[in-house]
Each structure stands twice: as structure tokens, then as C-alpha cells.
Amino acid sequence: NAGVTQTPKFQVLKTGQSMTLQCAQDMNHEYMSWYRQDPGMGLRLIHYSVGAGITDQGEVPNGYNVSRSTTEDFPLRLLSAAPSQTSVYFCASTRARLDGELFFGEGSRLTVL
Amino acid sequence: LAKTTQPISMDSYEGQEVNITCSHNNIATNDYITWYQQFPSQGPRFIIQGYKTKVTNEVASLFIPADRKSSTLSLPRVSLSDTAVYYCLVFMNTGFQKLVFGTGTRLLVSP
Numbered sequence: 001n002a003g004v005t006q007t008p009k010f011q012v013l014k015t016g017q018s019m020t021l022q023c024a025q026d027m028n029h030e031y032m033s034w035y036r037q038d039p040g041m042g043l044r045l046i047h048y049s050v051g052a053g054i055t056d057q058g059e060v061p062n063g064y065n066v067s068r069s070t071t072e073d074f075p076l077r078l079l080s081a082a083p084s085q086t087s088v089y090f091c092a093s094t095r096a097r098l099d100g101e102l103f104f105g106e107g108s109r110l111t112v113l
Numbered sequence: 114l115a116k117t118t119q120p121i122s123m124d125s126y127e128g129q130e131v132n133i134t135c136s137h138n139n140i141a142t143n144d145y146i147t148w149y150q151q152f153p154s155q156g157p158r159f160i161i162q163g164y165k166t167k168v169t170n171e172v173a174s175l176f177i178p179a180d181r182k183s184s185t186l187s188l189p190r191v192s193l194s195d196t197a198v199y200y201c202l203v204f205m206n207t208g209f210q211k212l213v214f215g216t217g218t219r220l221l222v223s224p
Contacts, residue, residue: 004156041216042214042216043157057212081201100204101147101149102157102159104156104158107154
């Protein structure tokens with residue numbers, strides 16, 4: 001069972017470039033979310049989805065877009081990368097609305113020059 | 114969202130029991146307490162979750178007093194592989210869990 005898979009694991013961008021971080025889960029989880037983690041800090045919620053076709057903003061949504069066309073996939077798009085978006089990004093999924101057990105991917109390390 | 118406070122770091126030795134306490138003074142009636150473990154370059158991993166009293170699983174125990182304003186994660190007989198950052202979170206048992214991760218407790222286990 002693959003769980004939550006994120007690609008790419010590493011990416012370097014120049015300021016102003018756009019890119020998409022991919023996230024896929026094979027556990028048929030309804031809830032998916034994206035977090036960023038900056039050095040020495042905890043995770044901050046960027047966007048989340050409660051099901052296909054439904055997304056909402058988290059704590060730090062500016063500069064990011066998401067969509068959820070299928071249950072399995074939840075891509076995160078950086079529209080115009082900025083150095084402040086240099087971070088490690090984690091995708092997570094959970095079984096149900098009332099479940100505190102999130103399953104995280106291995107992370108995607110993004111550097112914006 | 115209830116804010117949590119936990120020690121920045123703790124040191125221990127192999128074979129000892131480690132107790133990490135978390136304060137969550139403004140926890141609400143519907144909030145649950147959850148603990149995660151994170152190794153370097155990996156995503157957080159769920160350890161345990163509870164509402165009140167004591168919860169135990171194969172890796173840890175969670176103690177929650179009656180007022181629920183704090184909780185203690187207990188790791189029995191730690192090993193070097195338990196060196197990690199441990200996060201205490203509370204989440205509302207209604208709607209989507211906008212989990213708020215603090216800075217966590219960095220546990221270092223030495224031989």
C-alpha cells in the first residue's frame with residue numbers, strides 16, 4: 001500500500017516561475033490537505049479539501065491554488081514562485097471528518113531562487 | 114483553535130521512560146488531543162489520540178487529567194530511534210480538523 005505519494009521530492013525554481021506539486025493517495029480518503037514547514041517551525045495549513053470538487057483555504061493560502069477533481073489527487077499549484085515560498089511541503093489525507101489521524105506524504109522540498 | 118505549549122527540547126537515555134507534557138488551557142468541550150512524531154526529512158506520523166483519562170497503544174500512553182487543560186505523552190523504555198520531534202495538537206470534533214502544529218518538542222535519546 002503506497003499511502004500518500006508526493007512528487008517531486010526536490011525542486012528548484014526561479015522567482016516568477018510556476019509549478020505544481022503532485023499528491024496522490026490510494027486509501028480512498030475523503031479529506032486531503034497541504035501544509036508547509038519552514039525551518040525550526042511546525043506545519044502550517046495551506047489548503048484543504050473535504051471531497052472531490054470541494055476545497056477551502058487554510059492558514060497561509062496566498063500564492064497557492066488547489067483543485068480536487070478526483071478523490072485520489074490533490075495538486076498544489078504555485079502561480080508565481082517567490083523566495084518566501086522556499087519550504088518543505090507536506091500533503092496529508094484522513095479517513096473521515098472526525099478523525100485526527102492524518103497520513104502524511106514524505107514531503108517535497110522546494111527552493112525558490 | 115486551542116493553542117498548545119510544550120517544552121522545546123528534552124534529553125533522555127536509552128531504556129528510560131520519557132514523559133512529554135503539553136499545556137492546552139483553552140481546550141474546548143469538543144476538542145480531542147493528538148500527538149504526532151516527526152523524523153528529519155519525513156512527514157509527521159500519528160502516535161496516539163485521546164479525549165480524557167488514559168489511552169494506551171503499542172507505542173505510547175496518553176494521560177489526560179479531568180480538567181483536560183494538559184496532557185502527557187509517555188514513551189516507555191525509549192531507544193535511539195525515538196529521537197524525533199513530538200507535536201501535541203488539539204482538534205475540534207466538528208468540521209474539518211484544521212490541525213495547528215506548534216514547534217513541538219525535540220527529544221534526543223542518547224546511548
